[in-house]
Amino acid sequence: MRPKNTWTLFPRDGGWILKYLDAGKWRQKRVPKECVKRVDAELYARTFVQSLGAQKSEPIGQPANDTSPTMKALDDWWTRLLESRPNLRESTKDIYKSCWSVQVLVHPLASVPIAQLDVPVCRRFVRELTPKVAPFYLRTIVNAATTMLDDVIAEKKVPGFVVNPLRDKSVRNLMPKAQTLAGEAIFFTQAQALRLIMSSDVPEPRRVRYAFAALTGERDGEIAGAKIRDLYLDDPNQPHAKVVRQYTDKGLKGGGQLTELKSESSARSIPLHPFLLHVLRHWVEVGWERWTGKKPQPDSPLFPNANGEHWRPKSARFLREDLRAAKLPDQFMVEQANGTKKPFPYTFHALRRSFATWLEEADVQRPVINALLGHEADSTADKHYTARQLPRLGALVARIRLGAMAPDEPTIKNALGAHQAGCAPRTHELLAFSERETGLEPATLSLGS
Numbered sequence: 001m002r003p004k005n006t007w008t009l010f011p012r013d014g015g016w017i018l019k020y021l022d023a024g025k026w027r028q029k030r031v032p033k034e035c036v037k038r039v040d041a042e043l044y045a046r047t048f049v050q051s052l053g054a055q056k057s058e059p060i061g062q063p064a065n066d067t068s069p070t071m072k073a074l075d076d077w078w079t080r081l082l083e084s085r086p087n088l089r090e091s092t093k094d095i096y097k098s099c100w101s102v103q104v105l106v107h108p109l110a111s112v113p114i115a116q117l118d119v120p121v122c123r124r125f126v127r128e129l130t131p132k133v134a135p136f137y138l139r140t141i142v143n144a145a146t147t148m149l150d151d152v153i154a155e156k157k158v159p160g161f162v163v164n165p166l167r168d169k170s171v172r173n174l175m176p177k178a179q180t181l182a183g184e185a186i187f188f189t190q191a192q193a194l195r196l197i198m199s200s201d202v203p204e205p206r207r208v209r210y211a212f213a214a215l216t217g218e219r220d221g222e223i224a225g226a227k228i229r230d231l232y233l234d235d236p237n238q239p240h241a242k243v244v245r246q247y248t249d250k251g252l253k254g255g256g257q258l259t260e261l262k263s264e265s266s267a268r269s270i271p272l273h274p275f276l277l278h279v280l281r282h283w284v285e286v287g288w289e290r291w292t293g294k295k296p297q298p299d300s301p302l303f304p305n306a307n308g309e310h311w312r313p314k315s316a317r318f319l320r321e322d323l324r325a326a327k328l329p330d331q332f333m334v335e336q337a338n339g340t341k342k343p344f345p346y347t348f349h350a351l352r353r354s355f356a357t358w359l360e361e362a363d364v365q366r367p368v369i370n371a372l373l374g375h376e377a378d379s380t381a382d383k384h385y386t387a388r389q390l391p392r393l394g395a396l397v398a399r400i401r402l403g404a405m406a407p408d409e410p411t412i413k414n415a416l417g418a419h420q421a422g423c424a425p426r427t428h429e430l431l432a433f434s435e436r437e438t439g440l441e442p443a444t445l446s447l448g449s
Contacts, residue, residue, distance in 0.1 A: 271394035
């Protein structure tokens, strides 16, 4: 491994430049744009510089006397092929491209003739990456390289290369098991959610977005893709919201785009909780225009940026900032195998998980919860559950006590506008119900400007 003083990083034009010593000369290289944070740029720099030393001292595999192409030589071909694959979601393509350019191409493995790749070489690749990256990230890196070699075999780019060594069981078993938090209670209490939604220290557009996420269970991309016309606030049968598209901007230059949903089961109708109905009415009638300076139209995004356009905000980062502003914890503690507890930062997904948890606490059956969340249905009958039974589903969603804990509609409207309008909301009503219902200190829901 090279000493630390043989390379350095410095910012330039919104990215990072790696300056490194090679063969007695200082050279410069732009770090891939996917490495936005310094910690990611440093990881790339260490891997790249170490690969230079490995190529000169202990090359992985055999030297390139073989005339077969290397992974690096097939970079452009595979990147184009990856882009054209209809069976991969755009988000998966973006993740694979990032792992490919940041981790795989800079590793000595990418310079070995593909015909010489075997199980020992691939096992060394995994062993070298294991201490440097998180388990989940390691699996994604290996999966990207595995997919590339699968394509090499399918397209017969290397004669005689017919077995993918990265799929060997001994290689896969080397990867450490990623710690899963699926069994943990990663959700907000209703009192915490209400405190976040009603805090005047959080911008109004984000508070409405949090209320929508927590009381519909929609995914971040689905919320970003929602339009005004997807709301049926005055439906006499049951006010509801339709989920018909998502929005993504990952890996796209010059903005994002509306795309199809994650799966067929993701298309659904979600009954609106009474509290959320009040919040959305005020948002569409007043808040949307106050935020954008424009009148909302049916095709307008439900949660736009300040210019009234679709966007995918840094939802997890904003959520943690707003939790701190509302004097709430921005991380949760997970008990480890040794009995100690380790902190994990909240992500936007915690709001979706909260919706599911609150329904469980209200004794709503699992098939109903799955249908509302857009999970794959267990049967054809369950698949169309929400479309046929909106009034009944509305009654089940209304079991969430957030509505009973919340103040009346005029107070909600007054509170939601406090941050932007600088007005004096009716805080005495909020303090009264806060002390009575949530068990939080009365000051936690102060909405003064």
